[in-house]
Amino acid sequence: MPKSVPKFSRPQTSTCLGSHLNIKSGGIIGLLLGLLLPQRYVELEVWPRSEEYTWDQPLIQVRGSDPGSWHNWYRRLNDFLRVYETSIPEEPPRAPCSVHNRRDQHLRSDQCDMAMRLWAPCTADEFYGYARGKPCIFLRLSHIHYWVPEPYNMTSSLPIPPDMPPHIREAMRLRPAHQYGDFIWVTCDGEFSADKENIGPIQYIPAEYPPGFPLSRLHTADRIPYSARNMPDQVPGPLVAVYFENPRRGVVINVECRIWTRDIFYDPKSRYGRARFELFVE
Template structure:
């Protein structure tokens, strides 16, 4: 009798069809199991995972809170020499070529075809959108104020950049692209806390500075001494042929970035100073290589890495 019971105990379970086996897996009425577990087993495993993930989320949140205590939302932790950006600002230009040709630095258009140069003027419209005059909303403080060399911005305020008054190089004049005399806008890259060491003494200007810029600085110093507190700008053809083809250049509103725009401290509403380079009569149908440089004692030029300078090509048909 005992042997018979043992034989029954070790007998294999009855063979079930696929659907019958699946149905019993979902709900076994004999054992009260749902998907292989009883209600108590499911409750225990769910409670374990709730506690596990709650502790995990709490630990992550605590570490994140500690991390944010080391950060200032208005200033980078690592600045100037201690940062990856360093203390040598780059120089950028606008408008940029289409995104489909993002590596290009060529500005090429046909002045007689509005549809052809529309891309460039639209790019400038978008770039200058933040420079438009704004009507302050009720309860919103306008931080922009007019500045000059005698009136730097007060604490908590920023200098306005009135691009709409640059008649040759504003939106209403289509930035002069329709007249084969385009305006290219230059800007310095922002570095938090960086202050330019400007050339206030005309007796020790660098030897590689263009002669016309040296003469301009000397003239500005004699006319208005405070105006030499400027990061000066020069644009030239890179090669002898480019020098011949580039034609006369006008810098609007002046030949550099005034020192009262610096340092950048992330004040709300801050606008980077701009210089519009107006190419009055570039030679038509010729590719012109142009290099623009920013000049200050603490700006070093490296053509290979484009430090303190920018290169682009201009071709007007």
């Protein structure tokens, strides 16, 4: 299958290069810029990450009975989630609002307490599941400043792909786009057939909300001014946590997560809208 390229909103560039430049030289300059400028693509980030993180082999290894094996992941998740700390979380909360374990007796607002319950067990209170060998993985979209997504929903006349999981179809039915807005849907599963058998049941957290990213909270190209498209978001993007309830112990499980939109077609050889990691619970 050929690698797909998502649709981006490209800025308009001037074609006037001055009277001293001809069309040929302008074409050469355009080619050089195309080769030198970094490519932008929709990335599905996976957290936590190790210091030696690589996209091809991001291993998350944990032994629940040994705090030394999972405390580093706990610390890395706290560092990652610190920018989401707030005493007044949004509704629904875009992330856990505190990185302090309740045993620390850290004061929280009533709104934050409620948000933490919505994100359980993927919170610092539960050590993000790592202490029990049932880890939580957080997902976030990045490189979306030049992207205008085309989400799947039941109100469109375009067909739904036959391989879309039933729980996504059910979420679209229960939360129609004309009432609740569009979502960039996300799913995770074993990458290969053996992994599908070993991965065990998973939950998407917060469990009370659809498994995906609300389009209204994503700073895509149609939602930000042109001048801001090369600047980092002032507000961190929403998260989805994946809770592994009972992964098989003692084997490496290859996990693949992906987003579902009409403009990004699934390709196991592409990184567009797709993430993978290896999970090993001893």
